[in-house]
Amino acid sequence: METRVEIADFEDWRDLAGEAVDLLRAGEVVALPTETVYGLAADALNEEAVAKVFSVKGRPSFDPLIVHLHGWRDIKKVAEVPAEIEDAVRALTQEFWPGPLTLVLPKKPEVPDSVTAGLPTVAVRVSAHEVMREVAKQVGPIAAPSANLFGRISPTSVAAVLAELDGKIPLVIDGGACREGLESTIIKIEPGEKQPLITILRPGPITREELRKFGTVKKARPAKKGETIEVPGQTASHYAPNAQVVILEKDQEFTPEEGKSYALLSYRGDSKWEEAHEWIAQEALSPGSGKLAEAGVRLFHLLRKLDDAKPDIILVEPLTETGVGVAMMDRLRRAASKEA
16 A cells, blocks of 8 residues: 655645545545644544554554544534533633543443443543644544554654554645644543542643642552553553663663663753763753753654664653653653563
8 A cells, every 4th residue: 555645734734634534434544643643543433444543553452542523512422521520521621622631531322342442431632733623523533543553652743654654554644743742631530529530541741730720630540460441551561662761760870781782862961871871872852951841842753763773772861750741751661661
C-alpha cells in the first residue's frame, strides 16, 4: 500500500479533511493531526474499522481507545453523563474543550466493546485541531490512538508517523508539528462529599493545579502487573525508543559501561553530565530557559532524534514534577521500564 501525505495548509485543509472522511466512511484508517500527537483514526462505531487500528498498531485488545468528538453535544452519541456529575462535566468541558482533556464516562451500547476493551466506560475528548474536529463533525465519533506502533514513542510530526506506518495506511494529513507534544490528560469524575472527586488516570498537558478549582484531585494508583488497563498509556512499558532509557538521579555520577554507546537528554543543556562523557548525541529539552511547557512539546521529538543516532542507552536528566513535568516524568518512567 502506498501512503499518501497531504499537507493541510490554510486554504485547502477542509478539502483534505473531506478526503479523510471518504476513507473513514469506507472503513479505512488514516493518520490525522491533533494538538497533542498524531492520531490513527477510524470510525469509532464501525467495528471492522476499529479492528484495523489494532492490527496496524499491533495494539493488544486489552488497551482501550480514546474517542474524539466534534463538540460537547456529541457526548450523547457514545456516553452517558450521570446526573450526579453533570455539573462538573459541563464545567470542565467548558473550560478545557476543545483541548487536551479526556473524560472517562459510562459508555452507550452503540460503542463497540473493542473500542473500550470490554470496559463499561468510554474515554472521550474534543481536539483543538481543526482537521480532527472537522472529520469528527462529518463522520461522527472517531477512535484515534497515537499513529505509531504500540509501545513506541508517540508521533508529534508526519515524519514520525511515516517512520513506523509508511505503507500500512492510505493517507496521512500533515497538520504540522503538534503544539502540545504530550497526550491528553485523562480523568474520571465521581461525586464527593463537598465537591467532585477528580482522579487523574493519565497525566498530560492539563495539570493537577489547573484541575483543582473544579474538585478534589488525586492521582490514580499505578496499575499492577496483570490488572485491567482503564485507559490508554497505563501499561508499564510505553513510549519507548529502541535504545534503553535510563533516568539519572540528581546526585548520580555517570560511569560508562565499556562497549556501550550513550546519548544524553538534558533539561536546559547545562547539567553536570554535559562534560562527563563523549556522547554519541545529546539534546536539551528547553535550552537555556528551562521552561517545562517547551520541554513537554519537545520530549517525544528529541527522544526520536536521539534514538536515530543508534545509541545503546539514552540517559535522561530528571525533571521537576510540577505542572506538566508530572506528565513528562510519567512518560519517561514508562519508556525506561523493563516490564512488558
